[in-house]
Amino acid sequence: MRHARAVTDEPQDPTAPTVGVGPHPLPWPDDERLDPELLRDGDRRNVVDRYRYWRLDAIVAALDRSRSRLHVAIQNWEHDFNIGSMVRTANAFNVAAVHIVGRRRWNRRGAMVTDRYLHVHHHEDEAALLAHLAEAGVTPVGVDNLPGSVPLETTELPADCCLIFGSEGPGLTDAMVAGCERLVAITQTGSTRSMNAGAAAAIAMYHWSLQHR
Known part of the structure; x- marks a missing residue:
């Protein structure tokens, strides 16, 4: 063999x-x-x-x-260096799959090759991801501090859900927001408008794990 x-x-x-x-x-x-x-x-x-x-x-x-039922999706429009860090965190939580939406190529440096132990899927656009999740019975949940978002820390997330993150800076696109079942945001008390996307992803994955692992 x-x-x-x-x-x-x-x-x-x-x-x-x-x-x-x-x-x-x-x-x-x-x-x-x-x-x-x-x-x-x-x-x-x-x-x-x-x-x-x-x-x-x-x-x-x-x-x-022993994969979890959690999926993670990341919009990749600007070759965001945070994607690697988010993938590495997804590996730490042994998620069911990671979905890259937009550009096929992404910055792998921060992943430290942990993507090789995951199931990573590429989707051309928001519609392709959302159709894939619907077929699999997975609920899309956007993570962004946008109007209409509810506090992550007081939200019961679905067991079969996909946490969706936007690119650093612009955040989730309008098309992705429209396709999400709900939006959640991490409550902040400092002066910055938003936190690093990689840090937000880690917090959101940990929150799901507290409820469902």
């Missing part, structure tokens, strides 16, 4: 602290989930300890057995 080649993260800063584990001592465990190259060379990937030395496809298969 031919195994998938080991996947490593982006090149590390040589002055940064060493992460991960080195080569596995002999004899190697007899486990088909393990990658011979990682056993030989060490595993420096950004994964939790239980998945050390595992093949990429084996990790994805294990995550698939």
Whole structure:
């Protein structure tokens, strides 16, 4: 049986602290989930300890057995650098899927290759995403501090929902707002008009997890 080649993260800063584990001592465990190259060379990937030395496809298969019912969608009109951070957070919460709406190419740097452990879908526009969610029985919920938004912290989110985030700056488009079942906003008490999109996504995903995980 031919195994998938080991996947490593982006090149590390040589002055940064060493992460991960080195080569596995002999004899190697007899486990088909393990990658011979990682056993030989060490595993420096950004994964939790239980998945050390595992093949990429084996990790994805294990995550698939415990995916949450939450979906996350991100509008990508301006090659927003926050998208990578949002995808990395989606991986941390093991969401069902991430949906990129708009430009197919997105800034992956902040994702730290965590997108490889997720199911990432691309949709040309708002209508395509909304049709996909409707077919899957997933409720679209927009996250933005717009008129008509209700406080996130007092809202019971649907178990099967897709939290939808706009690009940094312009936020959700009018077409996306029109297609959402509801809008929620994170209550703020400072002087800034809005918070970083990546931070807002993390708060919203955590709020859903408190209710449904």
